[in-house]
Amino acid sequence: MTFNIDFLAKRKIAILFSSIFILISISSIALKGLNWGLDFTGGTLVELSYPEEANISIIRETLLSGGFEGAQVANFGTSSEVLIKLPGTVSDSLGSEIVSLLSSASSDRIDLRRIEYVGPQIGSELRDDGGTAMLIALAFMMLYIAFRFQSMFAGAAVVALIHDVIIVIGIFSIIQAESDLTVLAALLAVIGYSLNDTIVVSDRIRENLRSSELENTKDIINMSLNQTLGRTLITSLTTLLVLFSLYFLGGELIKNFALALIFGVLIGTYSSIYIAANALLMMGLTKDHLRVEEPEGADDNPLP
């Protein structure tokens, strides 16, 4: 695959597009918030499997008459499976109480799929730990890239990463998909993935800045983007293939994890082309920035 696309000509459109998206994301996060999962809010969750189609309204009534007010009852995956959520953390034994109440109220044999209880202190702790992990990941990334490349590359990569993370969280806020611990893990994986892409592109830009006869940074970046485009697309495609397989077959517990990664891969691919490269250009990267360091041909290192 050879391409000759003038990516940077459309950089103003890209910046506008990204800005709008980030704005929408931030406003949605601010206004609608996120649909926090049990891991972060604390509370009780019960998943039950009925032999036949479960009657949600009867379950609701049974729970109400049993004194479980505020219980959210919904189908989960299939029509015979029911998910009951009780926000608030009054007691750690509500889960088993619900199970025994519903089992005695129904003549069917109900299969217990899972009970989860998360106490109040755990929820906020997990959220704080998640945030810390993300910040530490970003900091380490910046350090590594600054060390391996040059500080402008680090800046550009982090701009792209923050861009990706905000938009993925924004999408989760807009569609109100549940954000639990697995989604947090997915967000960190998105950081890893998006960075992967950005590094491949940056690597080529660095190489071309050193070796190409072209003088104009913009042309060099454009050339590098075209050279790596084939690889970027194929890797995104193979990753998306497995992610879709996880999304459709991996079961309900993995669905939102896969979803966050699918959005992350799409946005990460876009951002490594338009955002990271653009940021490099806007920071004023030129051939001179790379001339001083590593004068020897770093790319001709021996094979493993």
Next chain:
Amino acid sequence: MKRYGTWKYLLILLVLGFGVLYSLPNLYAPDPAVQVSYSSSSQTADTFLANRVEEAIESENLEVKIELENDYVLVRTDSYQNQLRIKEILSRYLINDVVIALNLAPTTPGWLQGIGANPMKLGLDLRGGVHFLMQVDTDRALKNRQDGTLQDLRIRFREEKIRYSQAEIDEDSSIIMNFNSLNAKQKALAFVRDNYTQFNLPTSSSDDTSLRLTLSELEIEQIESDAIDQNLTTLRNRVNELGVSEPIVQRQGKKRIVVQLPGIQDTAEAKNILGKTATLEFHLEAQMDTPRSRKTSYPYRNGLGAPAFLQDSIILGGDQVATAQASFDENGLPQVNITLDGEGGSKMHRATRGNIGKRLGVLFVEQKTRTVYERDSDGNQIPIQESYEVKEIISLATIRAALGTTFRITGLDSPSESSELALLLRAGALAAPMTFVEERTVGPSLGADNIKAGIFSMELGLALVLGFILFYYRVFGIAASLALTFNIVLLVAIMSILSATLTLPGIAGIVLTVGMAVDANVLIFSRIREELERGRQPMDAIDAGYNRAFLTIWDANITTLIVAVILLSYGTGPVKGFAITLSIGIITSMFTAIMGTRAFVNLIYGSKTNLKRISI
């Protein structure tokens, strides 16, 4: 073209052989099994026990295999229904000196076990079971310790004739004593300094006649860690009583304990036993002349009878019970037979021999938790779990003769209460109460579904990716496909050797690795194509492609690895499971995608002296 070193082929073959060998045990599906062991740890399973098990099952005509292992008798069967049925039969036929637990027995052949190859462990989300996270209320342990010290001080001060007016323990677990004069306070301070080392003593001699005894940092740390250690031990004992195979009881962080019980479904029962902080205390009944400050009134546990006053000083506590057995008295009422340890026996003897005719009270002490709502600074209601103590009298009986090491407790409500009390006394008391801060239960059907979904999505993902790269890269695609498959084998082998736990997010990590591991090959192959387009000879192009792509691959993978390691150290539960497979996958993929494919390409094209075309 440079020759590809023979040692490299050898290394790859070696790693491949090693990977295949150590991932092999995962192909043997485990048998549903029941394991039977003696409840007393001094008795190891023997042929006698195996025979009893065999007799019990014989009548039922079930397909089983009975094996005598080191610590237990293992009954293998072929289905989960039979497994439950066998457990039921055994618990009915065997008397209560054994522990019966459900188990998944590996079927790894002996020769594989011989080289230390074992299957991966499955997480609770894949095999079903309960995960509890408990927070230890160490403040309560501090308070209890200070309580004991205060009692001791009262006696010692009386002996030393140091007069104090009031003594109590405040919110921060400090002992506060008020003295009648400065002189008395100075004497007390000197006495404490000489005899107790655990306090941070006030240095300034102020005019204040009150003395504040605060525990030193070192002592607090010691008490807290002792409390957690004792709780760990007690929990392990209780878990053993529950009958679970391969349980995990571990400290997590400063004040928390993780308990994982694979195969347990009745969580209410498990929680009841694990979280119970019930223990016994023996007190003499207070007499008319006992000062008000040294006696307390307690209600009866069964609600019958008027509350009675007991002396505050404890003769002995539940920690000095050596064994306890539930049984019935001559009237068929539930009772618990107790045997004390030597020290407890002599304490009991000393306390009762001078008090014949008086009454001995048995206090049932239970620490419970409740949620109270407090307003924080923003006015929001936040739930706070606090623990409190309930002390109730089980029995108050006249001492007819001096008691020794064995006696019995009556006055219990039901046989289930007597057996629970006996279990709790046997397994030991918790040093500090615990609250359940997290609970995750996965039913066996969900576990099985999770495995199925995980494996299925992995197979499909792999098939799609392999199909695509074979179509797109032809011969080089074969190299990449082999490398990918090899990568999964290696990943599974390393997980098995580390005996890491595979979870559903872990499977997702493997699937993601499959998608991302191709990247290295895509980078290399794109580079080779580029070099070909520039007019290089095929062999040179291959060389240049591998050389130039290497650093890029390295940088890209190291950064992902950094993320994975951060996930590993910060994450809990699902996040950790994902991070483990992701990090191992990144490392193995670097090896397979670079060295593995290179060797394959060399095998195919390396021997041709005048290569004109390659299929990429």
